Amino acid sequence: xxxxxxxxxxxxxxxxxxxxxxxxxxxxxxxxxxxxxxxxxxxxxxxxxxxxxxxxxxxxxxxxxxxxxxxxxxxxxxxxxxxxxxxxxxxxxxxxxxxxxxxxxxxxxxxxxxxxxxxxxxxxxxxxxxxxxxxxxxxxxxxxxxxxxxxxxxxxxxxxxxxxxxxxxxxxxxxxxxxxxxxxxxxxxxxxxxxxxxxxxxxxxxxxxxxxxxxx
Amino acid sequence: xxxxxxxxxxxxxxxxxxxxxxxxxxxxxxxxxxxxxxxxxxxxxxxxxxxxxxxxxxxxxxxxxxxxxxxxxxxxxxxxxxxxxxxxxxxxxxxxxxxxxxxxxxxxxxxxxxxxxxxxxxxxxxxxxxxxxxxxxxxxxxxxxxxxxxxxxxxxxxxxxxxxxxxxxxxxxxxxxxxxxxxxxxxxxxxxxxxxxxxxxxxxxxxxxxxxxxxx
DNA sequence: TTATAAAAAACAGTCGTTCGTTTTTGTATG
DNA sequence: CATACAAAAACGAACGACTGTTTTTTATAA
Numbered sequence: 387x388x389x390x391x392x393x394x395x396x397x398x399x400x401x402x403x404x405x406x407x408x409x410x411x412x413x414x415x416x417x418x419x420x421x422x423x424x425x426x427x428x429x430x431x432x433x434x435x436x437x438x439x440x441x442x443x444x445x446x447x448x449x450x451x452x453x454x455x456x457x458x459x460x461x462x463x464x465x466x467x468x469x470x471x472x473x474x475x476x477x478x479x480x481x482x483x484x485x486x487x488x489x490x491x492x493x494x495x496x497x498x499x500x501x502x503x504x505x506x507x508x509x510x511x512x513x514x515x516x517x518x519x520x521x522x523x524x525x526x527x528x529x530x531x532x533x534x535x536x537x538x539x540x541x542x543x544x545x546x547x548x549x550x551x552x553x554x555x556x557x558x559x560x561x562x563x564x565x566x567x568x569x570x571x572x573x574x575x576x577x578x579x580x581x582x583x584x585x586x587x588x589x590x591x592x593x594x595x596x597x598x599x600x601x602x
Numbered sequence: 603x604x605x606x607x608x609x610x611x612x613x614x615x616x617x618x619x620x621x622x623x624x625x626x627x628x629x630x631x632x633x634x635x636x637x638x639x640x641x642x643x644x645x646x647x648x649x650x651x652x653x654x655x656x657x658x659x660x661x662x663x664x665x666x667x668x669x670x671x672x673x674x675x676x677x678x679x680x681x682x683x684x685x686x687x688x689x690x691x692x693x694x695x696x697x698x699x700x701x702x703x704x705x706x707x708x709x710x711x712x713x714x715x716x717x718x719x720x721x722x723x724x725x726x727x728x729x730x731x732x733x734x735x736x737x738x739x740x741x742x743x744x745x746x747x748x749x750x751x752x753x754x755x756x757x758x759x760x761x762x763x764x765x766x767x768x769x770x771x772x773x774x775x776x777x778x779x780x781x782x783x784x785x786x787x788x789x790x791x792x793x794x795x796x797x798x799x800x801x802x803x804x805x806x807x808x809x810x811x812x813x814x815x816x817x818x
Numbered sequence: 819t820t821a822t823a824a825a826a827a828a829c830a831g832t833c834g835t836t837c838g839t840t841t842t843t844g845t846a847t848g
Numbered sequence: 849c850a851t852a853c854a855a856a857a858a859c860g861a862a863c864g865a866c867t868g869t870t871t872t873t874t875a876t877a878a
Contacts, residue, residue, distance in 0.1 A: 545800075
């Protein structure tokens with residue numbers, strides 16, 4: 387039998403890893419056996435070891451494959467948002483991130499596996515220098531707003547955007563994976579609107595922020 | 603041998619569960635064996651089954667025990683904050699929650715185990731009706747501010763406070779468990795200050811929010 | 819002595835991995 | 849065009865260690 391082409395190998399690995407993913411996110415890494423993976427993928431036990439040296443390598447390959455998908459998806463999201471600090475674009479961001487979580491909540495489950503069993507070795511890059519990355523991506527937009535003095539000078543817009551991004555993700559993850567059940571007491575659309583309002587305007591009126599007004 | 607008193611039993615269970623916790627958060631539920639737990643606790647394998655019917659019961663007991671500790675700790679935090687929407691109290695909240703995460707990050711690891719392997723059955727109450735709970739706890743404070751018209755009327759103060767609470771927790775969890783490594787590009791104290799600023803004032807200047815100003 | 823706790827041994831499976839074998843298939847040969 | 853060959857892929861039995869749980873035995877203290 388001739389050697390399989392690189393793409394065919396990748397296809398087969400992808401097929402195996404889809405099966406593995408299904409089991410890992412349901413029973414965890416140690417809760418899933420190689421036999422189950424093989425069976426789920428319709429492949430023999432021994433043959434798995436032609437593609438992966440160890441069980442852990444399956445998880446690693448799966449995560450890095452998924453990471454590309456997620457990264458691409460996020461790039462797609464951000465490419466739809468040119469001016470991220472417009473209120474209407476916060477709303478748009480929220481809804482797009484809702485879609486990401488709904489389509490790929492498994493990715494975060496894999497991340498929790500990684501956190502638990504591998505000290506988040508494989509997924510930590512996801513958070514490294516997050517604000518800096520956004521700062522670079524939306525460089526010109528942030529600079530323009532800054533120059534126009536439309537921003538609260540106390541907060542770096544990159545930090546603000548990162549916070550909003552994380553908050554949206556977190557909100558939908560709590561809803562999807564943690565059983566939040568409308569934990570803010572709002573439906574999802576309202577939540578996105580209220581979060582947007584909060585990020586843009588803040589919680590307090592300008593008058594309240596003159597400290598003396600608060601202390602009476 | 604006479605029957606052990608209820609408190610002695612609870613002490614022994616606590617001791618066993620401390621050992622179990624150590625192992626569970628390191629290797630996950632299925633990655634930890636009963637023998638390891640017994641050995642770590644300095645108890646015989648068979649004797650464990652005098653205290654728990656199954657391995658899962660150890661985790662359940664551990665989680666519910668930890669839940670009480672965490673709940674108490676949170677109550678302690680909130681009792682230190684009478685007027686949660688004062689900017690200086692946001693800062694205080696942030697620092698207190700930093701302490702909670704630093705002291706009890708294991709609780710969240712257990713929660714991720716619960717999410718992964720038990721659909722968050724045991725921990726989901728943590729998020730249920732969160733905003734409502736805060737709304738009730740800080741009832742009078744929120745009402746007072748509302749009456750004084752110091753609040754952004756677009757956002758329920760309970761929702762705003764819940765969001766801030768979750769954001770602080772999430773920030774420190776990312777730092778502690780997910781390898782964030784100053785993901786906002788700030789040290790922790792700065793991050794608390796900037797988050798506070800963001801929650802109170804928002805990201806945009808009042809002038810920016812008149813939409814026409816934005817679209818030129 | 820007796821009820822109970824603790825320990826040890828036994829049980830029936832399952833685990834990740836290895837390995838010898840069989841099947842498959844493109845290529846080279848006649 | 850048919851055959852033989854060889855390399856690769858697929859398979860599944862076997863290995864030794866380990867699994868959660870049950871049962872049996874021993875130690876302990878009123």
